[in-house]
Amino acid sequence: MKKIKTTAKYISLLCLISCNPETKDQKSILVTTTPASITGDYQVILRPLNNHLAGWIPNGKSELKIDDKTLSIKSWIDDSSAVTHRQFILKGSRCPTLEDDKNKDGVIDIIETVRVSGKIILPLDNNLQVQLGPLDQYPFGNFAYDQEISLKDLEEDLRQPDSNPDDHVIKLTPREFLSFENKVMIVLGINEKTILPDLTQNLDGVSPQLSIPIVCGLIKKTDEL
Amino acid sequence: MQKIILFFLSLLLTTTLMAESFHAQLIATERAQGNTFLLKFSNGRVAFTTSPDANLGPTTYEVSVDEDQNLLQLQVSDDRPEAEEEKNYFLSPENTPTLITEEEARKIFNRLNSKYKRSSECSNRAHVWAWEEFKNNKITSEKVYVLFTASYINRYRFKWWFHVAPLYSVKKGDQIEKWVFDFMFNPQPVSIKQWTDGFVFSKRSCRYTEKFSEYDVNPQTEDCYLMIDSMFTWNPMDMKHQELSGRYKTQFARGEINFAYKQAFQ
Numbered sequence: 001m002k003k004i005k006t007t008a009k010y011i012s013l014l015c016l017i018s019c020n021p022e023t024k025d026q027k028s029i030l031v032t033t034t035p036a037s038i039t040g041d042y043q044v045i046l047r048p049l050n051n052h053l054a055g056w057i058p059n060g061k062s063e064l065k066i067d068d069k070t071l072s073i074k075s076w077i078d079d080s081s082a083v084t085h086r087q088f089i090l091k092g093s094r095c096p097t098l099e100d101d102k103n104k105d106g107v108i109d110i111i112e113t114v115r116v117s118g119k120i121i122l123p124l125d126n127n128l129q130v131q132l133g134p135l136d137q138y139p140f141g142n143f144a145y146d147q148e149i150s151l152k153d154l155e156e157d158l159r160q161p162d163s164n165p166d167d168h169v170i171k172l173t174p175r176e177f178l179s180f181e182n183k184v185m186i187v188l189g190i191n192e193k194t195i196l197p198d199l200t201q202n203l204d205g206v207s208p209q210l211s212i213p214i215v216c217g218l219i220k221k222t223d224e225l
Numbered sequence: 226m227q228k229i230i231l232f233f234l235s236l237l238l239t240t241t242l243m244a245e246s247f248h249a250q251l252i253a254t255e256r257a258q259g260n261t262f263l264l265k266f267s268n269g270r271v272a273f274t275t276s277p278d279a280n281l282g283p284t285t286y287e288v289s290v291d292e293d294q295n296l297l298q299l300q301v302s303d304d305r306p307e308a309e310e311e312k313n314y315f316l317s318p319e320n321t322p323t324l325i326t327e328e329e330a331r332k333i334f335n336r337l338n339s340k341y342k343r344s345s346e347c348s349n350r351a352h353v354w355a356w357e358e359f360k361n362n363k364i365t366s367e368k369v370y371v372l373f374t375a376s377y378i379n380r381y382r383f384k385w386w387f388h389v390a391p392l393y394s395v396k397k398g399d400q401i402e403k404w405v406f407d408f409m410f411n412p413q414p415v416s417i418k419q420w421t422d423g424f425v426f427s428k429r430s431c432r433y434t435e436k437f438s439e440y441d442v443n444p445q446t447e448d449c450y451l452m453i454d455s456m457f458t459w460n461p462m463d464m465k466h467q468e469l470s471g472r473y474k475t476q477f478a479r480g481e482i483n484f485a486y487k488q489a490f491q
Contacts, residue, residue, distance in 0.1 A: 045339060047410055052426045056384060059409055061343070076343045080292045080384075095412065142245070 038178065039066045041222040044185045046077065046215035049096065049108055054190050056080040058214045062145075062185055071180075072148040073124060082141045083189045083210060086125075086203075090184040091170065092118025095216035105197035110168075110188065110211040112201070117184040117216070119170040121158070124185075129153050132169060154178070168203065186216045246289045247344065248302050251281055252462065253441075257379040264288075264296065267460060268346040269385040271378055272296040293382045320455035320475070322394040323364045330395050330404055330414050333358060337408040338490060345489035347388050348460040350409060352485040355391045355456040356477050367392040369405055370452040370461055371421050371431055376445040381426055387461050388424055392417075392453060403453075417451065425449050437464040459485070 046060035060077035077085065096108045096116045103112070114120075122128070125137040128149040139145050158172045172178060188203075189210045202211035249266035254277050257263040264272045264281075272288055274296040281299075289298040325333065337354050351368060358364045369392040373383055390407035393414070404414035410423055421431050431449035434440060440450040454464055457474035459481050467473050 043339060045408070045412075047412055048423065051423060055381065057410060057424060061341075078343065082292060 038180065039068060041065055042180060042219050043222050044075075044217040044219050046075075046185065046187065046217040047095075049113075049186075049213045049216050050190070051214070053107065053194055053196070053212060054079060054081060054214050055194075058187070060187070060215055062217070062219075064180060064219065066151070066180070069151055070148055071128075071151055071154060073128075073145065075124070075143075075145040077139075077143055077187055077215065079142060079187075079214060081189060081191045081214075083191060084138050084140050085143060085187050085189040085214075086123070086138050086206070086210065087145070087185070087187040088120045088124060089122040089180065089219070090114065090118040090186060091121045092116060092184050093182040093218065095184055095186075095218065096213070103199045105199040107197060107200050108213060109201045109208070110203055110213060113186060113213050113216075114168050117186065119168050121170060121172070121183070122154075123169070129157060131157060131171075151178070180219045181221055183219050184216060185219060186213045188213050190214060244289050244291055244297055246287060246298075248285060248287050250285045251283055254281060255375055257375045261379070263375050263378060263386075265386045267462065269348065269387045269389075269460075271384065271386050272299075273379075273382075294384055320367065320457070321365065322367050322392075324394050324396050324401065325364065326396055330393060330406075333362075333364065333393065334406055334408065334414050337406060339408065340491045341409065341489050342491055347385075347390065347409075349485035349489035351389045351391050352459050352477075352481060353490060354406065354408065356482050356485075358391075359456065359477070364393075366406075366456045367394075367403075368454055368456055368458055369403070369417060369420070370454070370464070371424060372440045372450040372452065372461060373424075374440075374443055374445050374447055374449060377425070377427075377448040383424075385424075389460065390420065391456065421449065421451070437461060437468050441465070 042064040044062040044064070046062060048054070048057050048059055051057050056079060058077060058079035060075060062073060062075035065072045075087070079085070094116055096113050098108065100112050100116045101108050123132055124145065124147070126147065127137055128147055155178050158178065160171060162171045190212045192207060192209045194209055196208050200208045202208040247266070247268060247270055249268040249270060251264060252267055253265045255263050255265070257273060260275050262274050262277045264274060264277065266272070266288065270288070271294055272290045273294050285302045287300045287302040288296070291297055338357060341350050355366050355368065358366060368389050370387055370389045372387045373385065377383060378386060390405050393404050393406060395402045395404050403417055405411070405417055405420040406414050407420060411420065418430065422428050425431065425448050427448050429448045431451040432447045433451045435452070437452065443450065452464060455474060457477055458464060463474060
């Protein structure tokens with residue numbers, strides 16, 4: 001089955017290269033993998049969101065290193081909630097503020113966040129090779145996270161067809177380069193006992209509490225800080 | 226039987242995972258509510274206990290607390306700052322902050338040292354941020370302290386009894402505004418009220434005071450107190466000392482700066 005999928009992937013890649021009626025220059029963009037300009041060190045200052053719900057002032061930091069072949073991510077979060085923390089890189093370039101609380105329930109929920117910070121491009125679980133894994137692959141409580149992935153594997157996965165275009169997870173578009181600079185990183189999850197307003201929206205299959213964003217930050221190249 | 230053992234093992238593991246430890250000097254012990262006592266430490270952290278040891282003194286301890294700030298363990302530690310330099314204390318409280326423009330404010334904020342460590346203490350981050358801007362650009366700032374009352378700490382099981390950040394005086398048209406530069410928690414400079422709203426979940430305004438003693442013996446009707454002092458102060462104990470002695474810090478103390486770098490930055 002895996003072989004069939006791999007074959008289909010290469011056929012679709014070949015199709016992108018040969019069947020696309022774009023100009024020669026545009027074709028070269030389609031087959032170009034990660035440009036050298038994305039290599040370097042990045043930092044994310046993860047600052048609190050919805051801290052009146054978290055019962056604490058969650059905060060953290062993330063460091064991304066990209067060389068020719070590998071993306072490595074090291075993060076830490078200080079937070080009192082003994083829950084699983086989903087964490088994502090989103091496609092947008094702005095963290096939400098209270099002004100983005102469109103339903104005025106006092107909570108910036110995940111749907112309001114995705115509206116301003118973009119859809120999920122990379123879930124930061126313990127298996128970066130697959131875009132969406134089960135819940136138990138995310139870190140728990142106060143955590144330190146350390147993962148590495150080959151850029152080739154990551155890009156191959158992100159160039160697969162989007163199996164569910166209606167959800168909040170997206171793939172790279174054919175003309176889009178893989179890049180992380182100025183993208184948003186968020187971490188979700190507050191105590192399951194926290195009572196939330198009825199209007200609070202959640203991710204499919206995840207409780208409203210575990211869908212609450214608790215920190216957010218922009219990925220910045222360290223030499224630009 | 227195996228299931229029961231596994232349940233207790235996982236319970237033990239969860240408790241251990243959520244325990245936090247820190248080194249700090251005990252500053253004060255006060256009754257929070259009923260038989261519960263609040264221990265306040267020099268790094269701003271708190272711990273709740275129902276059995277405070279009568280022998281506890283102003284010593285540095287290794288402290289372990291659970292997720293509700295209940296004291297799990299308290300052991301005497303040797304980790305402490307170098308002795309403060311007495312020559313840096315003067316009778317004058319003079320400290321005139323530099324007036325900066327909005328553009329300068331944004332530049333200063335963006336060049337604040339971001340290499341702080343996990344679990345760094347706010348007083349050490351604020352001290353290094355103020356020191357680096359003063360040393361590199363001759364800009365004098367102030368410090369703003371929010372001091373939480375025992376009733377607030379107990380109500381929210383809040384982790385800290387104080388928090389501090391650098392405060393800059395920004396010229397905006399004909400007005401001078403005070404902006405807080407708390408790089409770890411805010412993505413840009415914010416007003417004092419916006420800053421305290423991030424920590425005071427009731428969103429009540431903090432009562433401004435110039436005397437630490439007003440906070441120290443407060444009737445627990447407020448959620449928090451606010452103090453503004455010179456950039457040379459390191460933590461609220463400096464303000465207590467100033468009030469008692471009538472002598473003020475007018476220079477950075479090298480030992481405190483070294484300690485702050487070591488504790489808070491890479």
